[in-house]
Amino acid sequence: MIVDDWIAEKIGLPDGEALTREALEAWQLARLRETLSYAAARSSFYRERLTEPGLHSSFDGSSSAVDHNNFRSLRSLSDAARLPFTTPRDLAEEGIRMVCIPASQVDRIVTLPTTGTTGPPKRVWFTGADQELMIDYIHHGLPVMTGPGDVFLVLMPCERPGSVGELVAAGVERIGSRALRVGAIPADGSRDGEALEIMRREGVTTGLATAPTAARLAAKSAGDAVIAGNMRTILLSAQFISDADRRVIEAAWGCKAYEHYGMTEMGLGGAMACEVRAGYHPREADLLFEIIDPDTGEVLPEGEYGEIVFTTLTRRAMPLIRYRTGDFSRWIPGRCPCGSVLKRLGKVADRAERKDY
Ligand SMILES: [Zn+2]
Structure with a gap:
């Protein structure tokens, strides 16, 4: 339970104390x-959204002007259900007003x-x-599948600093x-031979790729003993x-x-398989x-399929609050046999509209 230990440390639990x-x-x-x-104080978009008539008063019992009140009246995580959603359309049309930092701090x-x-x-x-x-997430989430001595092939964009492949490689x-x-290779297969040659020559033991890319390479190298x-x-x-x-x-x-679910808006990494898979x-x-x-916006109980919505808790440049992903899944009920206290998201059902990486 490396990930649990990492999170325990990250949230400031005393040394050796197990995550709960x-x-x-x-x-x-x-x-x-x-x-x-933070978002209400620094972003005009969120200031308006989070202080709409009725919403503000429902949180602090008053309808006074914006003091951002630290959102103390948010007493439990389930109160998040009272917050407005942010949509991909908001991000496209008003993204610039969601930014919370000066341009000089943007990386x-x-x-x-x-x-x-x-x-x-x-x-x-x-x-x-x-x-x-x-x-940091890759550093602490990926030891389930890679370790010292592995040769890790990155078949996703890594040419520019901060691209997904580069962050994973780091x-x-x-x-x-x-x-x-190596970077992403074309879907037409024109660089597949080159990628397979690298796998043979360098003794690749593991890596990162989209499923169609990996499946294409696997099919072409079936029977390759090396x-x-x-x-x-x-x-x-x-x-x-x-x-x-x-x-x-x-x-x-x-x-x-091993499968991973994420998108750029999540900061790339979202959720990852453990050894139970x-x-x-x-x-x-x-x-x-x-x-x-997706129709009523109501939060669904464990086990029921619906749209995945997420809120960033630690991002500074552009926090996203109750962002609607358009992806569908459910919470798998019960504790994971791996022993982690983290929830488990079921398989993501439909990503037809997403081409994020
Ligand atoms: Zn698990």
Whole structure:
């Protein structure tokens, strides 16, 4: 339970004290209030949203003008259900008004196409510290599948500082793996031979790729004893992951495939499989997840399928509050057999509209 130990340390529990849901949720509530106050004080978009008539008064019992009240009347995490949603459309059209820091403190801006509309693209802003959160997550989340001595192939964009592949490469290097930054390869397969040659020559043992890319490479290298002999694990990320693709990969390479769910708006990392490989544990110290009914907006109970909504708890450049992902999943009831106290998100059902990385 490396991730639990990391979160225990991150939220300030005394040395050796095990993570509990109570401690984690107390941290989440404190960070949620802090994020709301921070966003309302620094962003005109959130100031308006969070002080709409009725909303403000429902939180502090008065309808007085904006004092941002530290959102003390938010007494439990379930009170988050009273906060307004933020949508991808808000991000595209009003993103600039969500930014909470001066331009001089911005380290990276990721531009995402807005699929299916003619509207402006979404832009997600990050400070250096915002990006360090992802590197730290990889450092503490990926030892389940990689360690010193591994040769880790990165088949996602890593040419620019702060791109997903580069942050993952930096994280696995902290674990002691050797990262090979190859970058994304085209879907038409024109660089597949090159990627497979690198896998043979460098003795690649693990890596990161989208599921379709890994499945294509696996199918082309089925029967290759060198590659299969070296490969131990693979991390599949960024797109909907079909069971068929996963089976092709595991069969051809004789390796264990781990799945990850995330998107740029989450700060890339969202939730990751543990060794049980049934569901994804969210990065709960940094993100508050909810599952809602997409039609009514009501929060759904454990076990029911709905839309995934998240709130960033530790981001500075551009916090996102109750951001509607358009993705669907459910909470898997009960404690994970791995022993973690983190919740478990079930398989993400539909990512048709997302092309974030
Ligand atoms: Zn688990």
